[in-house]
C-alpha cells in the first residue's frame with residue numbers, strides 16, 4: 001500500500017521541528033528566537049539521522065528458515081503463519097511441501113488453522129502473551145474486517161499503537177499509511193510521516209519508500225530521490241521505478257538512476273535461491 005498525494009489545497013508542513021506561525025514581535029522574541037534556533041538545530045540533526053540510518057533491512061523481513069531476506073513486497077513472496085507469527089518465504093514453503101508437509105507450519109509444525117475462528121484464536125493467544133507482531137496482525141484484521149471481525153479502524157489504531165511501542169515496524173508503517181492518507185481516521189499527515197520515519201530509520205523498506213512519496217508530493221525532489229535510493233538498494237522495485245520516472249522527468253540525474261539500478265540489482269541477486277526460483281514456477 002502506498003500513500004496517495006494529498007489534496008490540492010495548501011500543503012501542510014510535515015515532520016518535526018516545524019515552527020508555529022505568527023507571533024507579534026516583542027522582547028520575548030529573543031528567547032523565542034533562541035528556542036527556534038534550538039529546534040531547527042535539532043530538526044537538522046534529525047533529518048541527518050533520517051538519511052543516515054536504516055540502510056540495512058530489519059531482521060524481521062528475513063526468512064527464519066533459509067535466512068535470506070524476503071523479496072518485496074513481502075506479502076507476494078512469503079506467507080505469515082499465525083501459530084508462531086513467522087513469515088516464511090515461498091521457496092521454503094515449497095521445500096516443506098516437497099517433504100510432505102502440507103497442512104502444518106513449515107517453521108514450527110503446528111497444524112494450520114482450519115477456519116477463521118481457529119485462526120483468530122491462534123492470533124489472540126499470542127496477543128495475550130504480548131507478541132508485538134501478533135498485536136499488529138490483529139490490528140490489520142480489525143482494519144480490514146477479516147476473520148469474522150467487524151471493521152473497526154479505531155480499534156486497529158489502538159492495537160497498532162501498542163504494537164509499535166513494543167517494537168513492531170509493520171505497526172508503525174500501518175499507522176503511517178492510515179494517518180497520512182486519512183483512511184477511516186482524521187487525516188494527520190505529520191503523524192503519518194513520524195511513523196514512517198520511525199520505521200524507516202530501523203530499515204523498514206516500505207516506510208522508506210513512503211518517505212520518498214511524501215517528499216515527492218511536497219516537491220522536494222532531491223530528498224525524494226535520497227529516500228527512494230535507500231529503499232531501491234534494499235530491493236524495492238517501486239522505488240527504483242519512481243527514480244526512473246524522475247530521471248525521465250528531469251528530476252533525478254542519470255547517475256542517480258544508474259546507482260539505483262545497480263543497488264537494486266545487487267539486492268535482488270542476494271535474495272535469489274534455487275528454491276525461490278522453483279517456487280515461482282508453481283502456485284503455492
Ligand SMILES: [Zn+2]
Nearest residue numbers: 063066089092
Ligand atoms: Zn526461506
Ligand SMILES: [Zn+2]
Nearest residue numbers: 083084105108
Ligand atoms: Zn508456526
